[in-house]
Amino acid sequence: MRRSKVPLFTTLGFSMIxxxxxxxxxxxKDPEAARSMGLISMKAQIAAGTAEWSSLFNLLTQAIAVxxxxxxxxxxxxxxxxxxxDHTVKELLALPTSREAIVAAKFVVIIVWAVTxxxxxxxxxxxxxxxxxxxxxxxxxxxxxxxxxxxSVVLTIMxxxxxxxxxxxxxxxxxxxxxxxxxxxxxxxxxxxxxGDWFPWAVPALFASSHKDQIGLHSxxxxxxxxxxxFALTFNWWRNADQTR
Amino acid sequence: xxxxxxxxNLSKFYGDVRAVDQVNLRVRYGEIYGFLxxxxxxxxxTIRALLGxxxxxxxxxxxxxxxxxxHGRGPWPRVGHLVESPSAYPELTVRENLDVARRLHQxxxxxxxxxxxxxxxxxxxADRKAGxxxxxxxxxxxxxxALLHNPALLILDEPANGLDPAGVVEIRELLRTLAHxxxxxxxxxxxxxxxxxxxxxxxxxxxxxxxxxxxxxDKLETLRSLRLEIKARNIHDAYSxxxxxxxxxxxxxxxxxxxEPRAIEHPDDVAGVLVRAGxxxxxxxxxxxxxxxxxxxxxxx
Numbered sequence: 114m115r116r117s118k119v120p121l122f123t124t125l126g127f128s129m130i131x132x133x134x135x136x137x138x139x140x141x142k143d144p145e146a147a148r149s150m151g152l153i154s155m156k157a158q159i160a161a162g163t164a165e166w167s168s169l170f171n172l173l174t175q176a177i178a179v180x181x182x183x184x185x186x187x188x189x190x191x192x193x194x195x196x197x198x199d200h201t202v203k204e205l206l207a208l209p210t211s212r213e214a215i216v217a218a219k220f221v222v223i224i225v226w227a228v229t230x231x232x233x234x235x236x237x238x239x240x241x242x243x244x245x246x247x248x249x250x251x252x253x254x255x256x257x258x259x260x261x262x263x264x265s266v267v268l269t270i271m272x273x274x275x276x277x278x279x280x281x282x283x284x285x286x287x288x289x290x291x292x293x294x295x296x297x298x299x300x301x302x303x304x305x306x307x308x309g310d311w312f313p314w315a316v317p318a319l320f321a322s323s324h325k326d327q328i329g330l331h332s333x334x335x336x337x338x339x340x341x342x343x344f345a346l347t348f349n350w351w352r353n354a355d356q357t358r
Numbered sequence: 359x360x361x362x363x364x365x366x367n368l369s370k371f372y373g374d375v376r377a378v379d380q381v382n383l384r385v386r387y388g389e390i391y392g393f394l395x396x397x398x399x400x401x402x403x404t405i406r407a408l409l410g411x412x413x414x415x416x417x418x419x420x421x422x423x424x425x426x427x428x429h430g431r432g433p434w435p436r437v438g439h440l441v442e443s444p445s446a447y448p449e450l451t452v453r454e455n456l457d458v459a460r461r462l463h464q465x466x467x468x469x470x471x472x473x474x475x476x477x478x479x480x481x482x483x484a485d486r487k488a489g490x491x492x493x494x495x496x497x498x499x500x501x502x503x504a505l506l507h508n509p510a511l512l513i514l515d516e517p518a519n520g521l522d523p524a525g526v527v528e529i530r531e532l533l534r535t536l537a538h539x540x541x542x543x544x545x546x547x548x549x550x551x552x553x554x555x556x557x558x559x560x561x562x563x564x565x566x567x568x569x570x571x572x573x574x575x576d577k578l579e580t581l582r583s584l585r586l587e588i589k590a591r592n593i594h595d596a597y598s599x600x601x602x603x604x605x606x607x608x609x610x611x612x613x614x615x616x617x618e619p620r621a622i623e624h625p626d627d628v629a630g631v632l633v634r635a636g637x638x639x640x641x642x643x644x645x646x647x648x649x650x651x652x653x654x655x656x657x658x659x
Contacts, residue, residue, distance in 0.1 A: 200445040204503065207409040209435045210462045352429040355412040 131238035165249035170258035178265040178321035190289040194280035268317040274343030362543035367417035379567035392558030438509035444500025448489025493520035589641035599635025
């Protein structure tokens with residue numbers, strides 16, 4: 114992961130979130146300058162509200178929740194799918210190290226990267242907010258934002274095994290990316306119809322949003338069940354599937 | 359007797375396609391077994407089944423007296439393999455790729471990577487990214503990975519693929535040394551029949567999924583022997599005439615073959631017998647058979 118361009122570019126992409134948030138805050142802070150920019154100012158107001166810490170934290174939390182699913186999914190798709198695209202999967206077989214250990218190690222790397230990157234982006238966002246000098250800071254706000262972000266990241270990570278499974282079954286990157294797009298679409302539909310709290314892939318974004326009160330124990334349960342099924346299917350596939358690549 | 363490789367009715371079907379069909383292999387310890395077949399004959403599928411990479415549809419396999427079980431169970435600390443074209447992580451260097459392999463083999467001594475790079479003549483490429491390697495050097499990297507843990511059994515799919523002539527000789531000598539001096543068993547598939555002919559102590563020919571022939575070293579030697587090829591307008595009179603003169607002719611298509619020393623040493627006497635029998639030869643040639651002719655004859659029929 115250190116060498117590859119995939120985690121580097123996804124981390125850089127993720128880092129755009131606090132930069133964009135900072136830009137919106139700058140625009141909202143100085144309406145005179147914003148008015149002279151015209152259309153940009155109007156869009157910033159719709160997205161972020163007012164130029165203060167609560168708006169910035171909201172923006173960071175939502176973007177990490179939604180962007181996280183896409184970016185963590187891309188990295189998971191790459192970590193598992195590249196073995197098929199590069200034909201290196203046969204070098205992971207017929208070894209003293211079991212297939213289960215290899216799959217577990219890949220998940221550990223993905224989880225560590227996802228948590229580290231999310232914390233980095235959150236920290237970067239705080240630095241940007243400090244540099245832009247927006248009002249309304251409080252430790253309570255920071256704590257709440259931190260809990261929201263970590264919570265949605267953990268919930269998102271729990272749903273990554275299906276991406277890994279599809280990278281194996283599809284023998285590459287494309288199937289899991291298609292899966293991710295489908296899940297985002299279904300999550301949006303479920304949320305729109307008021308069933309988001311029962312659809313596992315809608316729960317992380319709901320957790321990070323202002324509709325968090327819709328989530329109950331049942332929501333966490335469906336995510337846990339989906340996660341366990343995903344892990345079980347992934348491990349089982351790697352143990353039993355014919356590897357002809 | 360224990361065998362290094364033993365398969366019992368090993369079969370692999372993909373729908374109606376019988377990629378491997380009731381293959382019974384017996385490879386003794388210390389042998390160099392050449393596994394020959396045309397493209398699509400089932401060589402690589404057999405190798406993948408031996409390594410637990412595909413599950414057999416029927417039958418079973420044992421390596422080093424251990425059954426190849428479900429979930430890829432097998433005696434992997436003692437088996438090295440190179441399957442199809444070698445692959446490596448392109449963004450990692452040669453050294454880093456071998457280090458990953460070392461850790462997957464649970465070898466603690468990191469010096470072994472330098473040793474194997476020297477042995478396979480890729481030390482000068484140690485810090486080059488694998489994605490920038492030539493085909494030949496990538497093949498050497500694949501072989502290095504197969505040999506890294508000093509295996510007792512080597513299963514190699516086209517080991518000389520992509521190598522220049524010097525590299526082919528180098529690998530041949532390496533495998534011969536491993537087999538003769540260290541008792542390593544080598545099971546290799548190959549298209550380069552001349553190389554198998556020079557190296558193998560036993561060969562198996564697989565065709566359309568079936569193991570159609572196995573030849574031991576002494577039979578291989580017989581194959582390499584000289585023979586007299588005879589054609590005549592009246593082939594049957596030629597045949598009877600030679601039989602009457604005490605020869606042991608063999609009829610193959612439209613040709614008579616004589617392999618006995620008397621015929622090889624005195625082909626002029628054979629010509630005389632044919633003329634007296636009223637069947638003068640239209641073609642009388644001394645030829646040394648080779649594995650290629652034998653193989654092509656088997657796989658064409």
